[in-house]
Structure formats: C-alpha cells, structure tokens
Amino acid sequence: MKRILIFVLWLVLLTGCERQPEKKQIDIFAMDTYMSLTVYDENGDALLQQASERITELEQIFSVTQPDSDTSRINAHAGKPVEICGDMAVVMEKGLKIGAESNGALDITIYPLLQAWGFTTDALHVPDADTIAALLPYVDYTQVQLDGNTVTIPENVMIDLGALVKGYTSDAVIGLFRENGVTSAIVSLGGNVQALGRKPDGSLWTVGVVDPFSPSENMCTLQIENQAVITSGNYERYFEEDGKRYWHILDRTDGFPADNGLVSVTVVGDSGLTCDALSTALFVEGTEKAVNHWRQTGGFEMICVTDDGRILLTEGLKDSFLSLSDMPVEVITHE
Numbered sequence: 001m002k003r004i005l006i007f008v009l010w011l012v013l014l015t016g017c018e019r020q021p022e023k024k025q026i027d028i029f030a031m032d033t034y035m036s037l038t039v040y041d042e043n044g045d046a047l048l049q050q051a052s053e054r055i056t057e058l059e060q061i062f063s064v065t066q067p068d069s070d071t072s073r074i075n076a077h078a079g080k081p082v083e084i085c086g087d088m089a090v091v092m093e094k095g096l097k098i099g100a101e102s103n104g105a106l107d108i109t110i111y112p113l114l115q116a117w118g119f120t121t122d123a124l125h126v127p128d129a130d131t132i133a134a135l136l137p138y139v140d141y142t143q144v145q146l147d148g149n150t151v152t153i154p155e156n157v158m159i160d161l162g163a164l165v166k167g168y169t170s171d172a173v174i175g176l177f178r179e180n181g182v183t184s185a186i187v188s189l190g191g192n193v194q195a196l197g198r199k200p201d202g203s204l205w206t207v208g209v210v211d212p213f214s215p216s217e218n219m220c221t222l223q224i225e226n227q228a229v230i231t232s233g234n235y236e237r238y239f240e241e242d243g244k245r246y247w248h249i250l251d252r253t254d255g256f257p258a259d260n261g262l263v264s265v266t267v268v269g270d271s272g273l274t275c276d277a278l279s280t281a282l283f284v285e286g287t288e289k290a291v292n293h294w295r296q297t298g299g300f301e302m303i304c305v306t307d308d309g310r311i312l313l314t315e316g317l318k319d320s321f322l323s324l325s326d327m328p329v330e331v332i333t334h335e
Contacts, residue, residue: 020040020200021040021041021044021200022040022041022042022044023039023040023044023200024038024039024040024044024045024047024048025037025038025048026051026052028055030059031055031058031059031063031165031166031169031190034190035055035187035188036187036188037051037052037173037185037187038185038186038187039177040183040200041177041180041182041184041185047182050176051173051176051177051187054169054172054173054176055172055173058087058168061085061087061088062087062088062162062165064111064160064161064162065120070084070085070088071088071159071160071161074153075111075153075158075159078153078154078156078158079155080152081150081151081152082150082151083149084150084151085149087168087172089146089148089149091164091165092108092144092146092151092159092161093146094168094273094274094277095141095161095163095164095277096108096141096144096146098274098277098278099281101293101297102281102282102284102285102289104140104141104142104253105251105280105284105285105289106141106277106280106281106284107139107252108141108160108161108163109138109140109144109157109159110139110252111158111159111160112135112138112139112156112157113135113250113252114160114248114250115158116131116135116255117246117248119237119248124239124246125241126241126246127255132255136252136254138156138157138158140157143157144159163232163276163277163280164273164277165276166189166190166230166272166276167192167228167230167272167273167277168273168276169189169272170193170228170272171194171271171272173187173194174195174196174272177196184196184197184198184199185197186205191210191231191232192228192230192272192275192276193207193228193229194227194229194272195207195224195225196226197225197226198225204224204320205223205224205225206221206222207222207223207224207229208220209229209303210233210264211325212233212235212264212305213263213305213309215235217324219305219311219327220303220321220322220324220325221321222268222321222322223320223322224268227268227269228267228268228269228271228272229266229268230272230275230279231265231279232249232264232282232283233263233264233283233305234247234249234257234263235247235263238257249280249283249284258284258286260284260285260287260289261306261307262282262283262286262304262306262307263305263306264283264303264304265278265282265290265303265304265305266279266303266304267279267282267301268301268302268303268317269301278300278302281293282294282304287306290302290304291304291312291332294314294332295334295335301314301316302314303317303321305327310327310328310329311323311327311328311329311330312330313331313332314331314332315332315333315334
C-alpha cells in the first residue's frame with residue numbers, strides 16, 4: 001500500500017510539472033534594424049537559422065539600395081515590364097490596395113521624394129521648393145501596373161516598399177514557425193512585434209507601445225496572442241534643421257513630412273503586412289480620416305496619439321490596454 005501511494009504521488013507530480021518547451025532566441029541586424037526572434041521549441045535553433053536565412057532572402061528582394069534586388073530592377077527598367085518574384089507581387093498588391101483605400105496616403109512610389117530629403121542616403125536636408133515641385137507628378141501609385149508577376153512603371157517613377165516589408169517579413173517568420181509545429185513564439189523587428197500563440201505557460205504576451213513624446217519609455221502595454229502590433233511615428237527617423245523637426249513619413253500631396261495631427265499610430269491585427277501598411281497610411285491621413293478609415297474598413301484595431309497629447313483607442317483594444325502615461329484616453333467606437 002505504501003509503494004502504491006508513493007507511485008500515485010509521483011504520477012501527480014509528474015503530470016503537474018509538465019516540462020515547458022525550451023526557449024531559443026537569436027538577435028540579428030537586417031533591413032537596417034535590430035531584430036530579435038524568440039521561439040519555444042525543441043528544434044528552435046534550426047528554425048531560427050531558417051528564419052534568419054529567410055530574412056536575408058527578403059532583404060535581397062526588397063532592398064532599394066542593392067542593385068540586383070527586385071525593387072532596383074523595377075526602378076532601373078522604368079517604362080518596361082519586369083518579371084518579379086511571388087514575394088514582391090504579394091507586397092506590391094497589398095501596397096496598391098491600401099493606397100487605394102487611403103486615397104494615396106500610402107504611396108509605394110514615394111521613393112523620389114525620400115531621395116530628395118536624403119532619407120535613403122543619410123544626407124539629410126530640406127530640399128528646395130523647385131525640387132519637390134518637379135518630383136510630385138511622379139509620385140502616384142495609380143501609375144503602377146501590376147499584372148500577376150509582371151509590373152510596369154512609367155519613366156521617372158520609382159518604388160519603395162519600406163512601409164510594408166518588415167510587416168511582411170514578420171508574417172513570413174511566424175508562418176515558418178507555424179508550419180513547423182511551433183505554438184509559442186514572438187518576433188520583434190524594430191518597432192514591429194508579432195506573436196504566435198501564447199506564452200508557453202498559457203498567458204498572453206505583453207507588448208509595450210512607445211511613448212512618442214518620450215521614446216525611451218512606453219506609454220501603454222497590450223496583451224495579445226496571434227497578432228501583430230506595429231507602430232509608425234514621427235520619432236523614429238528624423239532630423240532637425242533651423243530648429244524644426246522633419247521625419248521620414250512623407251505626404252505625397254505636398255512632398256513634406258506628414259503633419260496632420262498625429263505623432264504616432266499603432267495598428268493591431270492578424271497580418272503583419274496589413275498592420276505595417278496601415279500604420280503608415282493612417283499616420284499620413286491624420287486624426288479624422290484615420291478614425292473614418294477604421295470605421296469604414298474594419299479588420300484591425302489602432303491606437304492614435306495626437307500632437308496635443310491625447311490617446312485615441314479603438315474599442316476592440318480596451319480590455320487588453322493598460323495605460324502607463326498621463327495622457328487622456330478616448331475610446332473610439334463604430335457609432
């Protein structure tokens with residue numbers, strides 16, 4: 001009887017202390033940003049190596065500076081049809097779709113303006129009015145023709161998919177993990193975070209959202225599972241000239257940094273690609289249009305921070321949102 005009791009107790013302890021999958025992590029620098037990939041799986045090391053190789057592959061496809069990338073080939077052959085890979089076709093299609101939904105707030109032909117401002121070369125400066133005026137006619141996503149895996153752009157038009165690539169990359173990495181049976185993982189690609197499942201202990205992931213007025217601190221946290229959390233803001237890449245700040249998110253209507261009442265936009269949803277594209281589009285649209293965009297299209301949640309220090313939170317996030325700042329919070333509903 002004593003032996004039976006000991007055996008029963010051993011079984012209880014064994015089943016109550018189920019072994020957690022081992023944590024594996026890798027930190028890399030790619031796409032001009034620091035990335036951290038974490039996976040909980042016995043084959044984690046091999047999967048992280050595959051993920052790292054996939055990121056390198058995507059960087060070679062989408063880079064606007066590498067001469068043999070799909071992006072560079074398209075820009076170098078303006079006026080002629082160019083065959084592109086499947087990854088490029090998917091991202092371009094999404095960019096054109098969000099561009100249409102936002103009336104060009106997201107414009108994948110913004111590259112000439114980014115060059116003029118020096119954001120692609122780090123020779124940062126405010127271009128003169130004549131330079132901007134001469135480039136504006138060539139910044140128009142509607143001039144891009146995408147037919148399956150063939151794309152054609154007019155002469156003097158150039159594309160840059162930087163507003164979508166990291167979101168697509170996080171989708172690709174999470175997809176790789178999921179296909180290999182992983183049930184718990186999280187990736188951080190700069191300001192882009194995407195989670196697979198929950199933590200190994202069953203709890204939700206806690207993701208911090210940067211305070212745009214104090215970027216070294218978080219203004220809030222969100223509890224997520226199987227979602228991406230992606231932020232665009234005026235604090236990410238900028239320079240100052242004559243006491244004025246200029247950031248890299250440009251408005252194609254005037255060629256200057258978008259200044260429509262918002263200092264950051266965070267988008268939460270199932271697709272990293274969609275969240276990445278929307279965070280830029282909504283930032284450029286500004287407060288009123290961003291809220292209307294959410295109400296009309298749906299399928300995502302968002303946090304907008306206004307330039308007068310207010311947090312606008314869509315109703316789908318109110319139960320997972322925890323404020324860490326003194327800014328007033330307003331919940332936006334569909335009405």
